Amino acid sequence: MAKLYLVCYDVPDDKRRTKLAKLLEQRCQRVQYSVFECPLDDATLSSLLEKRWLAVLNLHEDNLRIYPLDATAKQQTRVYGSQPPYEPPDYLIL
Amino acid sequence: MTTLYLTEAGTVLRYRNESLIIIKQQESKNCRLAEVTLVVVLPGVQLTDVVIAQLLDRGIETIFLRQDGQFRGRLQGHFATNPTIRLAQYRTVETTFGMALAQKLVMGKVRNQRVILQRRNRATGGKISELTEAIDLMSAYAAQLTNTTTPLNRNELMGVEGICARTYYQGLRHWFPAQWNFSGRNRRPPLDPVNALLSWGYGVLLARVFSASVQAGLDPYLGFFHAIEPYRPNLVLDLMEEFRPVVVDQAVISIIQADLLTPEDFQPSPDGVGIWLGTMAKKLLLGELERRLRTSLLYPPQNRQLSLSQILLEQARSLGRCLLQSSLDYEAFVIK
Numbered sequence: 001m002a003k004l005y006l007v008c009y010d011v012p013d014d015k016r017r018t019k020l021a022k023l024l025e026q027r028c029q030r031v032q033y034s035v036f037e038c039p040l041d042d043a044t045l046s047s048l049l050e051k052r053w054l055a056v057l058n059l060h061e062d063n064l065r066i067y068p069l070d071a072t073a074k075q076q077t078r079v080y081g082s083q084p085p086y087e088p089p090d091y092l093i094l
Numbered sequence: 095m096t097t098l099y100l101t102e103a104g105t106v107l108r109y110r111n112e113s114l115i116i117i118k119q120q121e122s123k124n125c126r127l128a129e130v131t132l133v134v135v136l137p138g139v140q141l142t143d144v145v146i147a148q149l150l151d152r153g154i155e156t157i158f159l160r161q162d163g164q165f166r167g168r169l170q171g172h173f174a175t176n177p178t179i180r181l182a183q184y185r186t187v188e189t190t191f192g193m194a195l196a197q198k199l200v201m202g203k204v205r206n207q208r209v210i211l212q213r214r215n216r217a218t219g220g221k222i223s224e225l226t227e228a229i230d231l232m233s234a235y236a237a238q239l240t241n242t243t244t245p246l247n248r249n250e251l252m253g254v255e256g257i258c259a260r261t262y263y264q265g266l267r268h269w270f271p272a273q274w275n276f277s278g279r280n281r282r283p284p285l286d287p288v289n290a291l292l293s294w295g296y297g298v299l300l301a302r303v304f305s306a307s308v309q310a311g312l313d314p315y316l317g318f319f320h321a322i323e324p325y326r327p328n329l330v331l332d333l334m335e336e337f338r339p340v341v342v343d344q345a346v347i348s349i350i351q352a353d354l355l356t357p358e359d360f361q362p363s364p365d366g367v368g369i370w371l372g373t374m375a376k377k378l379l380l381g382e383l384e385r386r387l388r389t390s391l392l393y394p395p396q397n398r399q400l401s402l403s404q405i406l407l408e409q410a411r412s413l414g415r416c417l418l419q420s421s422l423d424y425e426a427f428v429i430k
Contacts (some may be wrong), residue, residue: 026112027128039129088129091097091384093377094105094116 004074004085005045006067007036013061020056020064023049029086037086095131099380101373103138109145130154134301134380137161157301162283162363162370163294165301165327176311182417183313183329187321194245194422195413196319200255201239202336202426207262208232209429210339210347214269228265232258242422251319262339269347273357283368287360288346290369291379295342296334298383300327303334303406310410312417333410336426341402345382354378395425 007028011017024030027049028038040049050066057064069077074085100107100116108115114125127148133156135141141149149156150171158166186192208229215225235254238246246254263279270276276288284290307314307330317328319335349355359375362368371379387403400408405427416424 022111027126088096088126090095090388091099091381092123092125093099093101093380093384094118094123 002039002041003071004069005038005040006069007038007064008032009034009062009064011057011062013058016056016058016062020053023053023056031082031086039086039088096125096129097132097134097384098125098130099134099136099377099384100139101136101376101380103136105139107139107141107145109142109148114145127152127154132305133157134159134298136376155305157305159297159301162368163297163376165297165304168301168304170308173308174311176414179311179414179418180313182420183316186417186420187316187318190245191420191422192318193248193251194242195416195424196248196317196332197239197242197245197251198422198424198426199319199332199335200251201236202428203338204232204236204239204255204258204262205426205428206336206339207258207343208236210269210343211262211265214265218268222268225265225268228261231261248319248321255319266343270350274350283363283365285368287355287357287369287375288350290360290371291346291349291375292342294371294376294379295345295383296338298380299334299337299342300330302387302403303337303410304330306407306410307333309407310414312410312414333406333413336409336428337402337406340427340429341383341386345379345386348386349378349382391429393427 005028007024009017009020011020011034021030024036024038027040027044028036031037038045045066053064069085077085079085098114098116102118104118106117108117109127112127114127114130116123116125131154133149133154135156135158137160146169148154149169153171153173156169158168160166186195211225211229211232215222215229218225220226235258238254245251259279264277267276267278270288274288275286279292280286280289281293284293304314304327307327312329314327314330317330317332320326320328320331355375355378359372360369361372363370387406388401390399390401391405392398393400393405393408395412396408409427413424416422
């Protein structure tokens, strides 16, 4: 089951930051410059994605934080000036 | 998970960083491939070779429709086939058991059609005598279809199906306000807006049921009721029968009742004979069909709530199991 993760980072180096952001965008919705919301299941996150994200980073200078949000956290989230917590749309008619 | 409908000619689809980039005139939109389960493509939409490769490799169902909503085809990458199901299917066609299955499929349709008319009859307090008569007539024919120990032969079955269909579509008139001029079913080409909506909806449903039959390991082209006519996905036509009233007719009724469309949302077909949907009408219908297909209903064989699109697949699987076991366990999905 997919739950929602909140992923944020501090990466001073431009090159590493761009690389990480691009990787995050593959599966996550950018909600602020360095904050992403990810509808993911544990298995995908730990087996597939996390390793690739970490491979980009230099952990002496950079940090990455991944917070799980449970269903109630999502409901209680207060958002001002932007979209509510991310959910993939059921359908898009373009 | 997202269903992506690409309805506008001139749209270009590119691939970048695990996402589809959908470019229409000035705007561009991103759609992550990990979130997409189904793509429906209308004429005039371009997919780059990389997009096609991604869709095939990820096994994302991709369906192409014609301008009139008819099924054109689908992308097929590698898929798990089950030859034993196909063999069982080939052995069953043109047998008494095959005809009994066909009869069950037809009965499912007739019963669901009858429910649609009954809903209208209740809403109008039974005051429309034609509606009551149509419902009674269909009950009488449905009773003929319940005996599957000595099933009707194909001609008899086609006769019953034909009478019920005619009765049903005439009864359906009472769902639509008079200005829509709906007097019964016509097609190839549809001659009025309601028929155009129905044809379009059946095209979309056919595409979805086609995918479900492939997923269930069945041969889409070899049917039991719509037997073996060449160049026609006969089994898909069989399997979709019980879902026509439930998915499409109900969606068309909802749209017309919601009063969202006017005759200006339709246009004559290029040959000037038929009626086509305009862009707005197409989008509205697709949205309504999608909502219907995502509606959860009780699925009695498993005694749990499933969306209609899951039920489509479960019914295809159930047919596959019946063929493997030569048992008549198949029960049409009937609404109340």
